[in-house]
Amino acid sequence: MTHDYTSHVVWTGNRGEGTAHYRAYDRTWDVAVPGKAVIHCSNDPLLGGDPGKMNPEDLLLSALAACHMLWYLHYASDAGITVTGYEDSPIGRGEVGRGGAGRFVGATLRPVIRVKAGTDLALAAEIHHRIPEVCFIARSVNFPVDHAPRFIVED
Template sequence: MAKPHDFTARIRWTGNTGEGTSTYRSYDRTWNIETEGKEIVACSNDPMLGGDPSKHNPEDLLIASLASCHMLWYLHLASVAKIVVRNYVDDPVGHGESEPDGTGRFLSATLRPRIEVPKGTDLEKAEALHHEVHKYCFIARSVNFPVTYEPAFIEV
């Protein structure tokens, strides 16, 4: 039987410039993620939609969450499989589209981790683990677009 989990966050709009949403340009598309006991994350809308490019937007956070979840499960599975990972860096990319009316969606995502392993590591086994992660990762199991993997292994 599946065990239920609840995940919480507080989203607080910070973009009221004094007029609320009285006009389209009267407010900023900014907010904070204020999860109790954790650091505040300042966010903004995507720059294509007038957001602050120096802040994370929902699309950044989705791709980062997907890649982070994958990484954590990969590290776990590598440990169990006796694959020693010395470093892991991912530069994931989400591929999306926007319609003329402003609606948009993700079409796919590609995870591109660069993983350092000791010389002599079974690289076939190490790569195969990436395809096992999708069975476990909450985020990967929840998105409705395909996720592919392009890992690169560096033997050190």
Template sequence: MHDFTSHIRWTGNRGDGNARYEGYDRRWQLCSPGKPVLDCSNDPLLGGDPPLYNPEDLLITALSSCHMMWFLHLSFNAGIVVMGYEDHPIGHGESAPSGAGRFVAATLRPQITLAPGMDAQAADAVHDQIHDVCFIARSVNFPVRIAAQYDFAEI
């Protein structure tokens, strides 16, 4: 068994707590001991501050970064040398008339730079293994699609 901890702190109290719906900010901090503080907010559609990370951003980021770390590990095991990796993931969500929302799917769109002579098809096959081992991907209840693109490092 593994325990994972976090510490969040609401920072949106303007003086009256949440006594009025419009009277408080939807801001909070991720402030786990020993780690930098990350200012966050609610989704802008729900009154949040657009330049700050929101819970939905953090979920899609967790999914993408878990996938990336497993890709690097499994590629190493397969003898595939990765020189660069960036992702621009997108979470596909829906909201009910009540305001309740959920993710219905996610698409990871990694742009991967392989060392010269590596096989992009073999790298694609690595992606197919990740959902079986990635802690985050195994924990979400929506489909995760992979739309990887490859290029090759110059010698």
């Protein structure tokens, strides 16, 4: 079964001259998916972008972490593990080669997961290893993704 995803990307960086020369335009755009909030984006700050806006690398890393989280919650529920909180501060590692071409070379997801007392923490940790087999984003990237979960047990 296949299905489509849509997006609408609109460049917003024309200062009046278009791309007449390299410094004549901003590297900003909006991501507008019908029926959803617009995301204002910019280039990576290392390349002169606005550090207050999401960049493509932020979006990819966030999508990877969110997909992992959603599958984790699903598998935890199936396993009888009650998760009461989940947050992640993933780290993506990139490299820039000759000529400025960059790529991700790896990422580490670092979720902090709150679970109820009595949770089998070994099982809770093992779930992370199943997710790369099913997560749409993890199955689509060509770099290794590591997992460094931390569990907080609540009474």
